[in-house]
Amino acid sequence: MTITQEQSVWFQGMFAAMVANVEQVLLGKKHVVELAFTAMVSEGHLLLEDFPGTGKTSLARAMSQTVQGTSSRIQFTPDLLPGDVTGITVYDQKKGEFEFHSGPIFANVVLADEINRASPKTQSALLEAMEEGKVTVDGVTRSTGAPFLVIATQNPIEQAGTYRLPEAQLDRFMMKTSLGYPDLASTIRILEGTATTQHDLAPVITPEALVGMSDISRGVFVNPLVFDYIGRIVEATRDAKQVRMGASVRGARSLTKAAKTWAAAHGRVFVTPDDVKNLADQILSHRIVLDPEAEFDGVTASAVIGQILLDIVPPTRSDLG
Structure with a gap:
């Protein structure tokens, strides 16, 4: 059922309020905050590949405070066990x-935090929770609750003593992006102490209302031609010469779900090709495995996605009616 214009207006206002609230902590990072909330509302998860000290922990805490929810931090280390993540049964x-x-x-x-520092066995403890929102311990399945967002980080520079995330786990993340360093003006504000601390944030929305936003986003209309556009983009990732493995069907579904949320966040009841373009790199690039020769030549997954978006002609406004 397609959402109404009134629902779209409420969604847009609430989404903007949540982003503005977190922006008080993460100065100059509006786009990344929008992506993070898009993943949360779309019932997905976020992978941040970034340098230390760029505000990854602050982002997670600020988001949990904004939705009046709970937050936790798991420092992944080589000796971390699956039970340290999921919990254990004690007599x-x-x-x-x-x-x-x-x-x-x-x-x-x-x-x-630094998810690639734990063993593959411990990394896999997140798989069921990220995919189904449930955790099974000693044969008993328990729900993680809703909303549920995993923000995983990894350092792109220091690779000693790390375990590369397997493709199966990378595919569980709806998006991959980075915060990056703040610009000069934001850095000066931080040094002056004029930026809001994470303890100052007031809640903007309840967890129940955020679940309602997820329900609204699912009702955003997608024209069959836009579905076809998404399908052609994903198929092109599999046919590209530099690619050994392209994006999965889960990647196509994630792009569709996120595009619906992105459209509602911008006050529309329908998805446009531009919504798909704006999110394609963050959602599909980490799902692509390049040929070793292409990697040696300096080709990146983002560059492949960019070329695909240039090659594939999107439906026009007249086509969509």
Whole structure:
């Protein structure tokens, strides 16, 4: 069922309010904050590949405070065990029964810091939660709650002692982006102490209302020609000469869901080809595996996506009616 214009207006205003609230902490990073909330409302997850000290932890905490939710931080290290993420069952001698002690995965916003430093076995502990919003421990399945967003980080420079994320886990992330360093004006404000601290943020929306935003985004109209456009882009990633493995069907679905949220956030009840273009790189580039020769030549996944967007002609406004 297509959403109404009134729902779209409410969605746009609420989305803008959430972004503005977090912007008080992350100065000059409006676009990244918009991407993060797009992933959250679209029931996806975010991978940040960035240098230390760029505000990744602040982003997670500010988002959880904005939606009046809970947040947790998991520092991934080589000795981290799956039970340290999901929780464990402990025998209570007084009660004479086993009792579940929940892990940090049970939060609205989970920061998985330096995720590639943990072993593949521990990394895989996130797979079920990220895909289904559930965690199974000792045969018992428990919901992580809603909304549920995993923000994982990894350092692109220091690779010693790390485990590369497998393609199956990379595919679980709806988006991959980076915060980057703040501009000069924002840096000066931070040094002057005029920027808002994360403890000053007031909640803007309840978790229940944010779940309602997810329901609204699913009702955004997508023209069959836009579906065809998304399909052609994803198919082109598989046919590109420099690519060994292209984007998955999950990637196409993620692009569609995020484009719906992006359209609603900009006050529209329908998706345009520009919505798809604006999100294609962040959603598809980390799902592409390049040929070794292409990597050696300096080709990047983002460059491949950019060329595909130039080659594929999007439907025009007259085509969409």
